[in-house]
Amino acid sequence: MIPTWGHFALALGFAIAVAQAMIGLFGPNLRNPAVLRAAPALAIGQFVMLAASFAALVWAGVVSDYTVKNVAQFSSSTTPLLYRITGTWGNHAGSMLLWCLILALCGGVVGVFGRSIPTSLRARVLGVLGLVSAGFLLFTLTVSDPFVRLWPPPLHGAGVNPILQDPGLAVHPPILYTGYVGFSIAFAFAVAALIEGRVDAAWGRWVRPWTIVSWCFLTAGICFGSLWSYYTLGWGGFWFWDPVENVALLPWLTGTALIHSAIVVEKREALKTWSVLLAIATFSLSLSGTFLVRSGLLNSVHAFAVSPNQGLFILVLLALTVGGSLLLFAIRAPVLAASGMFAPVSREGALILNNVFLCMIAAVVFTGTMYPPFVDLLFGLQLSVGAPFYDQAALPLVAPLILAMAVGPLLAWKRAAIMPALMKLWAVGLMSLLVLAVVLLRGHAIAALALAGGVWVVLGALVDLGERVRLFRVPLRQSFSRLFSVPRAAYGAMMGHLGFGVTVLGIAGMATQVHVITVLHPGQGVNLAGYRWTLERVQDAPGTPAYAARQAVIDVTRGGKHVMTMLPERRFFTAQHTTTEHAAIRTNMLWDMFATFAGEDKSGGAEFRFNVHPLAPEIWLGGLIMALGGGISLTDRRFRIGAPSRKRTPVPKPAGTETA
Amino acid sequence: MMTRKARRLWIVVVCGIFASTATALMLVAFRSSLSYFLSPQEVLVKHPRPGEMFRLGGVVQVGTVVMSHRDGKPFTRFRITDGQASIPVVFTGILPDLFRQGQGVVTIGSMARQGGVFRADTVLAKHGASYMPADVEQALRASGKWNPKFGPAPNAATWDNKTPQQIAAAKG
Numbered sequence: 001m002i003p004t005w006g007h008f009a010l011a012l013g014f015a016i017a018v019a020q021a022m023i024g025l026f027g028p029n030l031r032n033p034a035v036l037r038a039a040p041a042l043a044i045g046q047f048v049m050l051a052a053s054f055a056a057l058v059w060a061g062v063v064s065d066y067t068v069k070n071v072a073q074f075s076s077s078t079t080p081l082l083y084r085i086t087g088t089w090g091n092h093a094g095s096m097l098l099w100c101l102i103l104a105l106c107g108g109v110v111g112v113f114g115r116s117i118p119t120s121l122r123a124r125v126l127g128v129l130g131l132v133s134a135g136f137l138l139f140t141l142t143v144s145d146p147f148v149r150l151w152p153p154p155l156h157g158a159g160v161n162p163i164l165q166d167p168g169l170a171v172h173p174p175i176l177y178t179g180y181v182g183f184s185i186a187f188a189f190a191v192a193a194l195i196e197g198r199v200d201a202a203w204g205r206w207v208r209p210w211t212i213v214s215w216c217f218l219t220a221g222i223c224f225g226s227l228w229s230y231y232t233l234g235w236g237g238f239w240f241w242d243p244v245e246n247v248a249l250l251p252w253l254t255g256t257a258l259i260h261s262a263i264v265v266e267k268r269e270a271l272k273t274w275s276v277l278l279a280i281a282t283f284s285l286s287l288s289g290t291f292l293v294r295s296g297l298l299n300s301v302h303a304f305a306v307s308p309n310q311g312l313f314i315l316v317l318l319a320l321t322v323g324g325s326l327l328l329f330a331i332r333a334p335v336l337a338a339s340g341m342f343a344p345v346s347r348e349g350a351l352i353l354n355n356v357f358l359c360m361i362a363a364v365v366f367t368g369t370m371y372p373p374f375v376d377l378l379f380g381l382q383l384s385v386g387a388p389f390y391d392q393a394a395l396p397l398v399a400p401l402i403l404a405m406a407v408g409p410l411l412a413w414k415r416a417a418i419m420p421a422l423m424k425l426w427a428v429g430l431m432s433l434l435v436l437a438v439v440l441l442r443g444h445a446i447a448a449l450a451l452a453g454g455v456w457v458v459l460g461a462l463v464d465l466g467e468r469v470r471l472f473r474v475p476l477r478q479s480f481s482r483l484f485s486v487p488r489a490a491y492g493a494m495m496g497h498l499g500f501g502v503t504v505l506g507i508a509g510m511a512t513q514v515h516v517i518t519v520l521h522p523g524q525g526v527n528l529a530g531y532r533w534t535l536e537r538v539q540d541a542p543g544t545p546a547y548a549a550r551q552a553v554i555d556v557t558r559g560g561k562h563v564m565t566m567l568p569e570r571r572f573f574t575a576q577h578t579t580t581e582h583a584a585i586r587t588n589m590l591w592d593m594f595a596t597f598a599g600e601d602k603s604g605g606a607e608f609r610f611n612v613h614p615l616a617p618e619i620w621l622g623g624l625i626m627a628l629g630g631g632i633s634l635t636d637r638r639f640r641i642g643a644p645s646r647k648r649t650p651v652p653k654p655a656g657t658e659t660a
Numbered sequence: 661m662m663t664r665k666a667r668r669l670w671i672v673v674v675c676g677i678f679a680s681t682a683t684a685l686m687l688v689a690f691r692s693s694l695s696y697f698l699s700p701q702e703v704l705v706k707h708p709r710p711g712e713m714f715r716l717g718g719v720v721q722v723g724t725v726v727m728s729h730r731d732g733k734p735f736t737r738f739r740i741t742d743g744q745a746s747i748p749v750v751f752t753g754i755l756p757d758l759f760r761q762g763q764g765v766v767t768i769g770s771m772a773r774q775g776g777v778f779r780a781d782t783v784l785a786k787h788g789a790s791y792m793p794a795d796v797e798q799a800l801r802a803s804g805k806w807n808p809k810f811g812p813a814p815n816a817a818t819w820d821n822k823t824p825q826q827i828a829a830a831k832g
Binding site for chain 1: 670675678679681682685686688689690692693694695696697715727729732733734753754755757758768798
């Protein structure tokens with residue numbers, strides 16, 4: 001019964017979304033304030049309905065209601081409760097519902113917290129969100145229904161894919177989706193601004209917090225995904241340049257650009273048209289990220305299986321959303337007032353440089369991701385673009401970005417000189433060169449460059465903070481008290497840069513990783529990175545109802561002294577006849593010891609892969625710092641109090657609305 | 661002091677330089693790092709040069725997997741088939757968990773100098789148990805061995821498996 005109610009709530013949510021779109025988009029022309037006030041209420045109502053619907057699907061999973069096809073296919077009696085819940089979004093239809101739920105949540109949040117936004121702008125924003133929502137809810141209801149029933153129900157469910165039964169992956173999709181979908185708010189603001197024909201400093205200030213929120217989630221989501229592949233796939237790979245990873249990286253790149261360009265809109269009323277375009281592009285890329293993969297167009301190891309009509313529906317929806325908004329942009333962008341003046345060497349100049357590089361990197365990644373399906377479509381040739389392409393084409397663009405990252409925050413607004421900023425960084429530069437020289441002598445050219453870059457960015461961010469508290473120029477005590485008057489947004493920005501530098505350090509460290517693949521009999525051992533890895537024995541390990549496990553006991557010694565015992569496992573999932581490797585990873589936050597137990601042969605030998613990954617933990621630590629930085633920036637005073645108000649300057653009225 | 665127009669011109673020029681740099685980088689990278697996907701049948705027809713990197717995909721032919729050790733490392737021989745032809749593959753290293761007979765795989769590597777053997781540097785299998793990589797699926801469809809509309813792929817052992825000589829005879 002409950003799944004039926006869930007299905008009903010879903011349909012109701014669709015009806016409300018349609019009403020929300022109508023009222024939001026056409027309401028402002030009626031000049032009736034009562035109609036406009038209905039928009040937030042509808043947005044909240046839509047969220048409540050979808051929440052109820054999603055709860056019903058989760059409930060069906062929890063009680064193992066196999067009359068629901070979705071549950072029967074992706075859950076089983078041996079599946080632990082946590083994965084019965086997370087299995088709800090571990091499949092195509094369920095994850096679509098989650099996606100729609102988060103979109104409705106965005107609308108609801110704007111409805112509740114958007115009181116400072118002018119009523120007509122808010123109505124339009126909600127109208128755009130409602131329209132997008134209605135489109136995808138229609139998709140969910142018609143061709144990708146999560147509540148399809150089975151009769152008679154099967155006795156046993158098929159179960160969750162074992163490799164997905166992992167706490168990290170359980171939280172990964174909701175976080176990633178919140179990141180993707182959160183950009184819908186910036187998108188809605190951009191489209192609403194195009195309809196209204198005005199973008200000003202206040203617009204920049206409204207858009208920025210929403211963008212930062214979704215950027216934080218997207219950063220964390222990408223981090224979780226990468227961490228998951230690091231510890232489950234068994235050989236320490238953390239980024240594969242797989243299409244699915246790329247499509248998550250794309251909105252991250254343009255979203256990062258948007259965060260920076262919105263600052264310029266807010267402070268200098270420049271880059272307005274560009275920011276609107278970035279907001280549209282970011283959400284369009286998010287949409288493509290979620291759906292191109294599902295449409296079956298992109299060939300990825302992560303793809304969910306979809307039927308052809310689902311793929312077509314998705315492509316049409318995508319084309320309408322992306323094409324429609326871009327068309328609107330082409331028609332309306334000239335109406336937006338021209339940007340203000342700015343000098344090339346200034347804070348805003350540096351922010352533009354940041355935008356240029358981020359967008360160039362995004363273009364490279366986009367080309368690499370989209371080229372193979374295009375060639376396949378046009379010429380029927382199947383080819384793939386691998387990691388070397390991205391290394392060769394994107395890394396030369398990352399290098400200047402890293403160089404500029406430390407300098408930019410030290411430049412003043414409006415007009416600055418480059419030399420004073422560089423003078424402040426001389427010590428940082430010297431340290432980076434030192435690192436470069438030391439690592440270069442050890443023969444890792446790429447790692448040396450990347451490590452030096454990481455040091456440059458991390459120390460550069462600290463110098464930025466030092467400058468703000470006038471460290472060493474005023475007494476230390478005074479500097480300390482200044483720490484508390486530095487705006488939170490500045491802390492946020494500093495942490496964002498610092499975190500990026502830390503991630504760069506981690507990636508650089510991983511480039512110097514060492515590993516050995518070997519077959520050992522009990523008592524035998526190998527040497528790696530100054531450690532002796534000896535296989536003591538292979539034994540049965542305690543399993544669970546879902547799997548049985550074999551465990552290897554590896555004794556790691558250094559100079560004859562015991563360091564640690566590692567217990568890599570192989571898990572055999574009975575329901576799916578699938579074996580997974582459960583790597584043993586020990587970290588001290590500076591390097592990881594990584595042991596994978598790859599199999600046993602008849603002669604009693606066991607296959608192992610041992611890795612030592614210098615600085616690997618820093619990859620995700622950096623991501624965490626970045627996301628935290630975004631969070632701190634959100635608590636800034638000007639976002640909390642002093643609702644931004646629009647200047648009462650006359651604005652050129654767009655021709656369209658006047659004649660209508 | 662530059663005029664507004666001059667500044668705008670400068671911005672356009674600088675952006676143009678950046679854009680062309682990015683394009684040039686991509687073109688150079690494309691030339692060296694594109695790899696084609698070939699099915700076993702296509703390998704026999706196109707004869708990729710030894711040492712040229714490409715992706716070979718298909719189904720691990722049932723009954724052909726031989727695991728052994730070489731220099732203390734796991735060493736595996738197997739054949740990849742698309743139902744029309746099959747290519748022997750050698751691989752040194754650890755196979756993915758989901759590598760199994762009769763299951764779709766994609767391998768990256770190049771042909772050895774002699775013997776028509778494919779040396780794989782990387783073997784990729786997919787997370788899901790019932791998965792068929794899209795390019796493998798397409799190859800199977802093209803060979804007429806499988807239409808996904810009619811259920812899962814048949815057991816690879818039951819497939820008609822012509823030898824290279826037979827293919828050559830049919831062609832020539």
